[in-house]
Amino acid sequence: xxxxxNIRVGGEAGQGIQTIGLALAQTFQKSGxxxxxxxxxxSRVRGGHNYFQIRVSDSPIKAISDRxxxxxxxDSASVEKHMEELNDGVVLLDREEVKITNDNRQIFNxxxxxxxxxxxxxxxxxxxxxxxxxxxxxxxNLKVLEDILKDTFAKKGEDIININIKAARAGYxxxxxxxxxxxxxxxxxxxxxxKTMLIDGNDAVGLGALAAGVQFLASYPMTPSTGVMNYIxxxxxxxxxxxxxxxxxxxxxxxxLGASFAGARAMTTTSGGGFCLMAEALGLAGMTExxxxxxxxxxxxxxxxxxTMTEQGDLLFALHxxxxxxxRCILAPKTPDDAFYLTAKAFNLADKYQIPVFIMSDQYxxxxxxxxxxxxxxxxxxxxxxLSDDELGSMETYKRYTITPDGISPRALPGQSKHVVVxxxxxxxxxxxxxxxxDNRISMMEKRMRKLNGLTKEMEAPEVYGPHEADVTxxxxxxxxxxxxxxxxxxxxxxxxxxxxxxxxxxxxxKEAIRSIILKKGTTVCVESNATGQFAKILKTxxxxxxxxxxxxxxxxxxTSGYLIRALREKKVI
Amino acid sequence: MVTMDDYLxxxxxxxxxxxxxxxxxxxxxxxxxxxxxPNEVLIVSGIGQAGKLPxxxxxxxxxxxxxxxxPPATGAKIANHELTVLTVGGDGDAYxxxxxxxxxxxxxxxxxxxxxxxxxxYGLTKGQASPTSELGMxxxxxxxxxxxxxxxxxxxxxxxDCSFVARGYAGNIEHLTGILEEAINHQGFALVDILQPxxxxxxxxxxxxxxxxxxxxxxxxxxxxxxxxAFKRSLEWGDKIPIGIFYKKEKTTLEDGFSALxxxxxxxxxxxxxxxxxLIDSFM
Ligand SMILES: Cc1ncc(C[n+]2csc(CCOP(=O)(O)OP(=O)(O)O)c2C)c(N)n1
Ligand code: SF4
Ligand SMILES: [Mg+2]
Numbered sequence: 001x002x003x004x005x006n007i008r009v010g011g012e013a014g015q016g017i018q019t020i021g022l023a024l025a026q027t028f029q030k031s032g033x034x035x036x037x038x039x040x041x042x043s044r045v046r047g048g049h050n051y052f053q054i055r056v057s058d059s060p061i062k063a064i065s066d067r068x069x070x071x072x073x074x075d076s077a078s079v080e081k082h083m084e085e086l087n088d089g090v091v092l093l094d095r096e097e098v099k100i101t102n103d104n105r106q107i108f109n110x111x112x113x114x115x116x117x118x119x120x121x122x123x124x125x126x127x128x129x130x131x132x133x134x135x136x137x138x139x140x141n142l143k144v145l146e147d148i149l150k151d152t153f154a155k156k157g158e159d160i161i162n163i164n165i166k167a168a169r170a171g172y173x174x175x176x177x178x179x180x181x182x183x184x185x186x187x188x189x190x191x192x193x194x195k196t197m198l199i200d201g202n203d204a205v206g207l208g209a210l211a212a213g214v215q216f217l218a219s220y221p222m223t224p225s226t227g228v229m230n231y232i233x234x235x236x237x238x239x240x241x242x243x244x245x246x247x248x249x250x251x252x253x254x255x256x257l258g259a260s261f262a263g264a265r266a267m268t269t270t271s272g273g274g275f276c277l278m279a280e281a282l283g284l285a286g287m288t289e290x291x292x293x294x295x296x297x298x299x300x301x302x303x304x305x306x307x308t309m310t311e312q313g314d315l316l317f318a319l320h321x322x323x324x325x326x327x328r329c330i331l332a333p334k335t336p337d338d339a340f341y342l343t344a345k346a347f348n349l350a351d352k353y354q355i356p357v358f359i360m361s362d363q364y365x366x367x368x369x370x371x372x373x374x375x376x377x378x379x380x381x382x383x384x385x386x387l388s389d390d391e392l393g394s395m396e397t398y399k400r401y402t403i404t405p406d407g408i409s410p411r412a413l414p415g416q417s418k419h420v421v422v423x424x425x426x427x428x429x430x431x432x433x434x435x436x437x438x439d440n441r442i443s444m445m446e447k448r449m450r451k452l453n454g455l456t457k458e459m460e461a462p463e464v465y466g467p468h469e470a471d472v473t474x475x476x477x478x479x480x481x482x483x484x485x486x487x488x489x490x491x492x493x494x495x496x497x498x499x500x501x502x503x504x505x506x507x508x509x510x511k512e513a514i515r516s517i518i519l520k521k522g523t524t525v526c527v528e529s530n531a532t533g534q535f536a537k538i539l540k541t542x543x544x545x546x547x548x549x550x551x552x553x554x555x556x557x558x559x560t561s562g563y564l565i566r567a568l569r570e571k572k573v574i
Numbered sequence: 575m576v577t578m579d580d581y582l583x584x585x586x587x588x589x590x591x592x593x594x595x596x597x598x599x600x601x602x603x604x605x606x607x608x609x610x611x612p613n614e615v616l617i618v619s620g621i622g623q624a625g626k627l628p629x630x631x632x633x634x635x636x637x638x639x640x641x642x643x644x645p646p647a648t649g650a651k652i653a654n655h656e657l658t659v660l661t662v663g664g665d666g667d668a669y670x671x672x673x674x675x676x677x678x679x680x681x682x683x684x685x686x687x688x689x690x691x692x693x694x695x696y697g698l699t700k701g702q703a704s705p706t707s708e709l710g711m712x713x714x715x716x717x718x719x720x721x722x723x724x725x726x727x728x729x730x731x732x733x734x735d736c737s738f739v740a741r742g743y744a745g746n747i748e749h750l751t752g753i754l755e756e757a758i759n760h761q762g763f764a765l766v767d768i769l770q771p772x773x774x775x776x777x778x779x780x781x782x783x784x785x786x787x788x789x790x791x792x793x794x795x796x797x798x799x800x801x802x803x804a805f806k807r808s809l810e811w812g813d814k815i816p817i818g819i820f821y822k823k824e825k826t827t828l829e830d831g832f833s834a835l836x837x838x839x840x841x842x843x844x845x846x847x848x849x850x851x852x853l854i855d856s857f858m
Binding site for chain 1: 612613614616618621626628629632633634635636637638639642644645646647648649650651652653654656657674675677678832833834835840841843845846847849850851853854857858
């Protein structure tokens, strides 16, 4: 029995790839298995070739693998494109719909559409038939899918639920009767594990923001960040959140700053091109010392680039965007659970230091579902760092930009007390009024920059994965964590000596903490999804740590352990 | 009782004789007449001579970026709709750099008063043409005179069914104060474009030039309730220039549409942690 398989659902946009993929992923997860799913789609609503990939295993898995064991082909392009990768697996398709000349023994025909029409009178149920057929082929528990269908179609009524359940059953039985004897992947006897969450990076950021008490979100839609906006909007009424779709990204961040100035926990979500438009307002956040959380879901640029693919190409841009110099903070979650906790931390840091804080993700993390331990909301605190009404009441005067040893000026809100609050994008004095004198400039600049001292101490040291010392040290940041850890495990099992130093707190760099970890002997290889090794550059300039080698990928695809191991061999590192 | 003294008298950096002085005075007067305390008022301003205005009085201030008064004002109003929110900026700020925002602010209809100190020129950057500069006006940049058709902000706003559209004149403080009071009291987005002579850089549209042309709509018994009539009147520009309230319409405001604002301000709402656990469970 093989309990680690990779399933791919391929077809044109609009054919139900996502419906099948999501239902399968949920069924596996709820059956107690470990699931990882990711999507590859083109920037179009209909047509094109897209696929949804699921890896399912009975032991913890971290990332997608290059292997392919089961292909559900909804179009002939899926067969043409993926057949070769399918070493000795199975293709599931409906020969009535997918016209192929190939008569390989691996092809298993299930008349999805005919079964759907016989049962529900419509081709609409073909996706459910297909989902059922996959579960039949794997001898999974159909009951779990039935419960999911009940949930999914709860709003559509009993009839629709029943037809879907019948359709799933018919697909299941067809596969069992016609194929299961020959099926080599069976999850029949897998035992129930502890309950887990199945969640993608975008939902996790949205959930983290809600847990952190986000009150206002203004954004302009842009793949791959839109999922966060969707998630928060879907729960806005329950959580007393206002979500406003701005007319452009310039407006989005400026709205966020206005809302934040007036006291709301506020965030915006965007991707590279949209973030370009936010650059001036980013400087405004820096100068007015207004807290803001910016979710930056990266995709390959420049310009429109590859809208639906992945890259880590905006790190230096996020670090340097906007005119002038001011403190900012960059966090880059490794996984959805990390995204949940780091998003909440981003809000607290933004409020405490009165700065813009980035959560940098990418299409890979945004759209991939991971199996995670249950998030612990009790770990999240909401620390607003605002003056209380009593404190303000007893103050004779209030100055928004009071010079303090740590650079943080006590923050009051407009309308909160008898005092007025004055914020200014010009260089200003302690009261917030325009002041262009040299002495004032120096003390204000130094006050703002002093905030970095405290902020730096809040930056956690990178995680060391694997042995503390190794012949080869991989260095990574953000979403590449899972394939990197898998690579370390696989190679160490082979007798190699590798470890990983992985960063999710990117900037400011806690130089002491990093140097004590990273300055060990062995070859360092910095792994990044970009063409110029941006993180390696920051590591050099900020922490004075050079890496020996860069391993870069910029074809729009995420790292897999297979890819990484091949690349390390090519570079003769291993 | 709130008085003019509460709003303080602060030395400005404007040129002597500038139309901005009258606008500053009218804003303070309108707020005093409405009984608003400085701490209840938030002025979001842009960059330019006009954008400096809130620094010359006492009030909550967010002096943001050039062209970007409306987005922060909208955000602040949503966060705390009990604040009286005004925006102040120049014609370049409101109609040039920030042109996109005004269109969408009108569509959103937040309860904000937008004041445009329209001197038909870029004052702070020393005399380039603005979107409202007259055809043929020569500047250091427009050396052969302005060739771009001037923007008519009132006609634009009325065509978008803006809920309150008015024009004031810096040469008539009393009339302007009245307009501002009505605009601030109005529930919804109010645009007040103010003819503001710039004595240093606009040698064409001077106090004298305006005085010869300006006339009051209300003195004709004009009623600002019909969009087509308002649009026609907004097109009058030349020998006679109407001032006053052109158009007024009750509409639901942006804030009315958000359920989160129904029981108090957004910032005052408490969080329910049990809801977070419910959401987490939905992924199990
Ligand atoms: C993004 C940006 N572009 C350009 C400027 C330079 N700038 C400052 S004020 C201004 C125009 C001022 O004209 P207006 O808005 O009509 O205000 P006024 O000075 O006439 O009151 C310009 C172009 C700026 N501050 N920011
Ligand atoms: S330049 Fe014009 S607008 Fe600016 S202060 Fe002087 S007169 Fe007023
Ligand atoms: Mg101007």
